[in-house]
Amino acid sequence: MEYTMILPADQSEMTLRELLEHEWLVPRKVRHFLRTRKEVQINDQPALFHQIVTAGDKVTLVIEDSDYSYQPVLPGDPNQVDVCYEDQHLIIVNKPVGIKTHPNQPDEQDTLLNHVAAYLRPEQTQPYVVHRLDKETSGVVLFAKNPFVLPILGRMLEQKQLYRRYQAIVWGTIKKDQTIDKKIGRDRHDRRKRIIDPRNGKSAVTHVTIAKNNGETTNVYCVLDTGRTHQIRVHLASIGHPIVGDPLYQQRAAPRLMLHGRELHLVHPFTKERLVAIADPGLW
Structure with a gap:
C-alpha cells in the first residue's frame, strides 16, 4: 500500500531517518525494508535516509502487507x-x-x-x-x-492527546461540578466489577460537569484524565450517583446504561488538522 503525506507547516527540519523513527514510530525492521527496497520518495524523487525533510515536503512510502503482522478478524455486518x-x-x-x-x-x-x-x-x-x-x-x-x-x-x-467527552445520566441531584480523584482496583469477589481501592488501586481522575438537573436524575458530562476499566461508572457510583441502567453498580432497572461517548477531539498525526468527531444522537 502506498501512503503519501505532505509535511505540515510546523514540521521541524530533521533527517528522513529521524522522521520515520521518532515522529512516525516506524519499526526498525520496516525501516530496513523501506531502505533496501528503495520505497521512500521525497517530492517524487528517490530518498536517502540522511536526507533532510522540512515543512511542505511530500513523503511517499510503500508498505508491503508482509511488513507488519496482523491478526485477522471475521467480517461482520x-x-x-x-x-x-x-x-x-x-x-x-x-x-x-x-x-x-x-x-x-x-x-x-x-x-x-x-x-x-x-x-x-x-x-x-x-x-x-x-x-x-x-x-x-x-x-x-x-x-x-x-x-x-x-x-x-x-x-x-x-x-493523553485524545480528548474524549462523555454524556451520562445519573440517579439523584448533583449540585456542583467536581473532580473525582479516587484509585480504582479489581473487585476480588466479582471479576466483572471494579472498586474504589485507595491502597492497591491505580490512579483515576474524572471531571464531572453538570448539564441539567431533572429532579430524580442529573445529566452530566465527564472527561477523563485516565482510562481505567469502568472508570466513569465506578467513580459516579462512589459519590452516590450511579449511572441510570448500570447493570453492575446500581439495582434499578432501565432500558440501557445511560453512558455515551459523545465527542472525540484529536490532532491528526500527519496533517496536524484538529479533528472533532461527534456521535449523534446523544443522550439529550
Whole structure:
C-alpha cells in the first residue's frame, strides 16, 4: 500500500531517518525494508535516509502487507457501521449500545471490529483497535486503518492527546461540578466489577460537569484524565450517583446504561488538522 503525506507547516527540519523513527514510530525492521527496497520518495524523487525533510515536503512510502503482522478478524455486518470521520489512515465510528468493541475469541463475528472490517473490506483495508468502550456504552471509537499509523495513535492515547467527552445520566441531584480523584482496583469477589481501592488501586481522575438537573436524575458530562476499566461508572457510583441502567453498580432497572461517548477531539498525526468527531444522537 502506498501512503503519501505532505509535511505540515510546523514540521521541524530533521533527517528522513529521524522522521520515520521518532515522529512516525516506524519499526526498525520496516525501516530496513523501506531502505533496501528503495520505497521512500521525497517530492517524487528517490530518498536517502540522511536526507533532510522540512515543512511542505511530500513523503511517499510503500508498505508491503508482509511488513507488519496482523491478526485477522471475521467480517461482520457493514450496515452496522455509523461513520463519524474517515480518511486514508483512521476511521472514527459511533458504536451502538450492546456490542463489544472487539472479539475475545477468533470465531466471534458480532463486534464493532468485525463490522468495521466488513465495511473496509472493499478497499482491502484492515482496522486496528486504538481504544475501546464497554459493551453497554455507546459512542465514538477510533480505529487505525493501517499498521503504519497505529503506534502513533497509541502514543497519542498514552500521552493523553485524545480528548474524549462523555454524556451520562445519573440517579439523584448533583449540585456542583467536581473532580473525582479516587484509585480504582479489581473487585476480588466479582471479576466483572471494579472498586474504589485507595491502597492497591491505580490512579483515576474524572471531571464531572453538570448539564441539567431533572429532579430524580442529573445529566452530566465527564472527561477523563485516565482510562481505567469502568472508570466513569465506578467513580459516579462512589459519590452516590450511579449511572441510570448500570447493570453492575446500581439495582434499578432501565432500558440501557445511560453512558455515551459523545465527542472525540484529536490532532491528526500527519496533517496536524484538529479533528472533532461527534456521535449523534446523544443522550439529550
